[in-house]
Amino acid sequence: MDRSGLFAMYNNNVDAFSTAASIYYGLFSMQHRGMDTTGICINQNGQFKYKKEEGMVIDVFDESLLKRMEGHAGIGQVLQCSRGDARDFAQPIVIRYTSGQMAVALSGGLVNTDELRKELELQGAVFQTSDDAEIISVLISRARNRFETIEEAIADIMPRLKGGYSLLVMTPRKIIGVRDPFGMKPLILGKKRNSLYFSSETCIFNELDVEVIREVLPGEIVTINQDGIKSSMSQTSEKKALCSYEYIYHSRPDSVIQGVEVFEAREAMGRILAKEAPADADVIVWVPNSGLASASGYAKAMGLPLEDAFIKNKFHCNKFVQPTEDMVRRGVTMKLAVIKSRVCGKRVVVVDDSMVKGTTGRILVDLLRDAGAKEVHVRVAAPEVKYPCHFGGFDLDQASLISSHVTTEHIKDMIGADSLAFLSVEGLLEACQGTEDTLCMACFTGKYPVE
Numbered sequence: 001m002d003r004s005g006l007f008a009m010y011n012n013n014v015d016a017f018s019t020a021a022s023i024y025y026g027l028f029s030m031q032h033r034g035m036d037t038t039g040i041c042i043n044q045n046g047q048f049k050y051k052k053e054e055g056m057v058i059d060v061f062d063e064s065l066l067k068r069m070e071g072h073a074g075i076g077q078v079l080q081c082s083r084g085d086a087r088d089f090a091q092p093i094v095i096r097y098t099s100g101q102m103a104v105a106l107s108g109g110l111v112n113t114d115e116l117r118k119e120l121e122l123q124g125a126v127f128q129t130s131d132d133a134e135i136i137s138v139l140i141s142r143a144r145n146r147f148e149t150i151e152e153a154i155a156d157i158m159p160r161l162k163g164g165y166s167l168l169v170m171t172p173r174k175i176i177g178v179r180d181p182f183g184m185k186p187l188i189l190g191k192k193r194n195s196l197y198f199s200s201e202t203c204i205f206n207e208l209d210v211e212v213i214r215e216v217l218p219g220e221i222v223t224i225n226q227d228g229i230k231s232s233m234s235q236t237s238e239k240k241a242l243c244s245y246e247y248i249y250h251s252r253p254d255s256v257i258q259g260v261e262v263f264e265a266r267e268a269m270g271r272i273l274a275k276e277a278p279a280d281a282d283v284i285v286w287v288p289n290s291g292l293a294s295a296s297g298y299a300k301a302m303g304l305p306l307e308d309a310f311i312k313n314k315f316h317c318n319k320f321v322q323p324t325e326d327m328v329r330r331g332v333t334m335k336l337a338v339i340k341s342r343v344c345g346k347r348v349v350v351v352d353d354s355m356v357k358g359t360t361g362r363i364l365v366d367l368l369r370d371a372g373a374k375e376v377h378v379r380v381a382a383p384e385v386k387y388p389c390h391f392g393g394f395d396l397d398q399a400s401l402i403s404s405h406v407t408t409e410h411i412k413d414m415i416g417a418d419s420l421a422f423l424s425v426e427g428l429l430e431a432c433q434g435t436e437d438t439l440c441m442a443c444f445t446g447k448y449p450v451e
């Protein structure tokens with residue numbers, strides 16, 4: 001299951017940006033949510049024109065292509081793919097069915113994919129990909145014949161979709177945004193003059209001068225078109241479970257989720273971590289890029305200077321070839337270097353956003369020691385990740401998660417740190433201003449919102 005970012009526009013204005021260009025900018029600003037594939041589908045007077053390919057937004061689209069894709073509505077997705085050939089999972093999925101064309105893009109995923117696929121195959125469905133979005137598109141198209149509207153068809157199939165997702169569905173006359181009943185993946189509704197938007201994050205709305213209307217509610221089906229906004233509720237659940245990793249890592253720091261700015265939440269994580277696990281040190285350093293806010297919170301709470309000790313190679317990206325264990329290590333050292341004068345002879349606390357496999361932790365400690373740090377204390381601004389995510393947060397099995405089978409003390413020795421501490425589950429809830437009834441904490445606690 002993969003991580004992704006969604007963006008959609010129903011263009012009711014003659015805007016400064018065209019529809020395709022707006023979606024291009026929207027996806028570009030959410031590149032941090034996925035760098036493996038990019039796809040945009042545009043509605044050109046009822047005919048869908050689309051392109052989806054392996055690569056980042058600027059690799060897949062250029063100005064002349066965007067001009068050729070002019071239209072009044074469209075949806076797009078960037079995807080971080082952890083399975084097989086990324087091209088097989090590029091979205092939007094575009095299908096033809098009895099009511100015309102339909103394009104579907106998904107963030108998050110289902111846990112009952114195999115069951116649904118088997119059932120549909122027994123009924124004669126033939127799949128081109130092994131993607132959850134295609135299964136959803138087939139389910140909607142089949143249900144559509146039994147209902148007057150596509151919204152009713154979506155509401156009908158939602159109880160069958162077990163998982164955490166936000167979904168965009170485009171038909172020739174509308175775009176529909178949907179969130180699962182637990183609200184695990186964010187989806188925001190925006191407006192600029194008469195044009196309407198959906199986005200996985202608010203950050204791009206600031207850049208495009210789009211006003212945030214509100215978040216799509218868990219279990220809600222929201223339609224945007226030339227008539228404006230229409231909403232209906234499908235399934236609801238008392239318990240909500242927004243992915244807490246959105247605050248820790250996935251979202252951009254200037255995005256706001258459930259009224260809390262991500263940077264502010266991360267800074268609070270660092271502040272609380274300093275209270276829970278102070279360290280005798282001279283200096284705090286942060287790990288680019290997502291470690292900055294939590295390190296800043298930690299430094300402020302400790303009354304210690306925050307140093308910019310790591311230099312990040314800005315040309316490094318996920319495509320950096322890392323075929324062997326040694327090259328994985330080299331990949332990080334090619335990505336990060338230390339400014340010696342900032343840490344040499346000092347007791348250093350390095351604050352990182354999270355620790356999943358532990359590989360990066362070992363490298364950070366080595367880099368700091370090589371640069372002459374007298375002591376290296378590692379502080380992780382998230383609880384220990386002990387359980388796998390089944391909802392597109394990260395795609396690792398339990399054995400790969402270092403905290404699932406190794407104690408904190410042992411990890412400290414493995415990574416060569418002088419001390420190691422993680423933020424508590426309670427500390428994370430406090431920083432995100434949530435509770436176990438509003439946030440998914442399953443990778444830390446093992447309590448999954450969906451069976």
Ligand code: SF4
Pocket residue numbers: 164184242243244245246388389390391392393394440441442443444
């Ligand atoms: S298990 Fe973790 S990463 Fe997955 S949705 Fe829940 S909080 Fe997010």
